[in-house]
Amino acid sequence: MNKPVTIKDIARKFRCSPSTVSRALNNHPSINEDTRRNLQEYAQKVGYQRNQVSLNLLNTKTASIGVIVPTINNYYESAIIEGIDGVLNPLGYTLNICVTNEQYLLESEYVTKLLSNRVEGIFLSVSQETYDSGHYEHLENVGKRNLPLIFIDRDYEGFSAGSVTIDDYHGAFAAVEHLISTGRKRIAHLKGPNGMAVTEQRFRGYTECLTKYGLPVEEKRIINTNFKVESALEPTAQLLELGQRPDAIFGVNDQVAIGAMKVIREKGWRVPEDIAVVGFDNSPISPYISPSLTSVARPGRRIGEEAARIFLNYLDTTTKKDTPVHIVLPSELIVRESSRGI
Amino acid sequence: MNKPVTIKDIARKFRCSPSTVSRALNNHPSINEDTRRNLQEYAQKVGYQRNQVSLNLLNTKTASIGVIVPTINNYYESAIIEGIDGVLNPLGYTLNICVTNEQYLLESEYVTKLLSNRVEGIFLSVSQETYDSGHYEHLENVGKRNLPLIFIDRDYEGFSAGSVTIDDYHGAFAAVEHLISTGRKRIAHLKGPNGMAVTEQRFRGYTECLTKYGLPVEEKRIINTNFKVESALEPTAQLLELGQRPDAIFGVNDQVAIGAMKVIREKGWRVPEDIAVVGFDNSPISPYISPSLTSVARPGRRIGEEAARIFLNYLDTTTKKDTPVHIVLPSELIVRESSRGI
DNA sequence: CAAAAAATTTCAAACGTTTGCAAACCACAT
DNA sequence: ATGTGGTTTGCAAACGTTTGAAATTTTTTG
Known part of the structure; x- marks a missing residue:
């Protein structure tokens, strides 16, 4: 497992500054044509891959969103995930899928982990144990951050957030x-x-x-x-x-x-x-x-799609988000x- | 969506340095008992969550691994994922599940994305299109990085990597x-x-x-x-x-x-x-x-588990990894x- | 009370990248 | 030589955290 090549490595090699390399690789117009070509060719050759982690830190955003479900081993659940993915993936989001196995403890840990990884939204299908226990302390920090939270499939009355369920x-x-x-x-x-x-x-x-x-x-x-x-x-x-x-x-x-x-x-x-x-x-x-x-x-897929749309609406700051959106899809x-x- | 509270925010509030806050929250022994308690209480109160992104950058590791599969909407595939998750999750790894829908283009994009996100290993169930086309350029950079790559379920003869398949x-x-x-x-x-x-x-x-x-x-x-x-x-x-x-x-x-x-x-x-x-x-x-x-x-679950074990072996630098491990599980x-x- | 020891805190660098601004360089006209 | 304008490059800061070493404060000791 080799260390990934960084912009600094390339800069050292070419006796130029990291800024130049960065701009060259991003096709910034103020970079000399030759310089750009050389740097790009070299980067390609050594398999340079921009470090997204550092960018995430710099921009304080990650374009990733968390999906917590009790199981994926099931047609309906996985259809929901496909629905979310179908809407959000083309927009550049990455899904972070967490399987709780219906356990409160895992659900709680996953929420913390996702928060810690700075996801930009959480889709949650509450686990059975969580229902039974009536806990929702694990969602407190989600509330404090005011992070978009959408309940999918299973609504959770104790907590104010968007939801998409079926009738x-x-x-x-x-x-x-x-x-x-x-x-x-x-x-x-x-x-x-x-x-x-x-x-x-x-x-x-x-x-x-x-x-x-x-x-x-x-x-x-x-x-x-x-x-x-x-x-x-x-x-x-x-x-x-x-x-x-x-x-x-x-x-x-x-x-x-x-x-x-x-x-x-x-x-x-x-x-x-x-x-x-x-x-x-x-x-x-x-x-x-x-x-x-x-x-x-x-309509599993549609649940996912609607949930994704609710999420996108949250982001749209022009819309008031004081009243959480609840969508109930008909069953047939x-x-x-x-x-x-x- | 509020900005997450950072260590710096807390430090400013308490007129101390970020280092102190960091050490206090990590229960470092050289921190005064009172200071520690105050800081911890405050952090708790404002819902501080350590920023894992910055840590990943600092440590140049992410404890996340990529799983690329053609679909999850299927008992067998999702059993494999559960198997991987079952072994790796308790060890602190996060799974990054990517669904290709049997498309080469998506598979290729996902590989790049995962590399860019600095995952520490990739589990790949090759898409049908990839098979058809015989492409494997999208795996070149995985090879250059010498990143652990394990084919699951579907082996891919054109590329040297570990694999777990069934007979x-x-x-x-x-x-x-x-x-x-x-x-x-x-x-x-x-x-x-x-x-x-x-x-x-x-x-x-x-x-x-x-x-x-x-x-x-x-x-x-x-x-x-x-x-x-x-x-x-x-x-x-x-x-x-x-x-x-x-x-x-x-x-x-x-x-x-x-x-x-x-x-x-x-x-x-x-x-x-x-x-x-x-x-x-x-x-x-x-x-x-x-x-x-x-x-x-x-044995879908076992495929996932064995694949996870191969991955863990890769990490163990004492083992030579020149010859990729191929495991073929029996079917019944x-x-x-x-x-x-x- | 001074000196030594211990406890506690701060400094600074690092991880990899981007970007506004300043600086350097070049060619050309005066 | 000097100035002008344009092109190209570099500097430095920023994102949030950790950590060795240095600095400061407090406590203990003779």
């Missing part, structure tokens, strides 16, 4: 309404972990829809999962053993719905004839599994085979 | 051998894009296995896809219309295999009775779709319903 409530409502409209009456819900906004919003959509149509909200038809496919297996088995077997299952996401479908079939029931299944996320394979999965689509029910009418 | 050849071989052992004779292959190492290795495993068992390699049973589920639909339909209909399909990845299964069933055939299907990747849902998908598991066939014996 989980209406998405869930639509899903359940659809199940009711196809004649289902005993609709179970495989819920996410308690306390998380996504979880609770969808849950609320579920319960309020049932209530609206005069159906009872039965506690025994509501079981928690952790979003993963494995976590749906045992709960689904339980549901199937209820005296009043559900005739539909609404999963908090596609993973859970897929897990439920597997168990249903293993126990000898049919989807959708005996039990309809609806998921959430519209993950890329949902149209291709069998039966294809009815699901609520979340996509009906497929797994919930066909009976 | 695609034997994985594919095992998959096809398994199909043959269950009595299949007309095994088709949904191939990836031509020219990519993964594609060609798996293809070689496919052809050589057929040959070994005395089966003909029929061109009309081999069709290209682009890894995505949609790109398998039309090709599968074609396969089904062959006079000699295939009795098995080996997909270059799970996505493609899932697409194939869908078309097979839509056309009225059964999986695995009429046509067996095998994928590659062992993606998390493969056990849960119906029929569950036989697939070759690639996982048999499920989609290829049950007839």
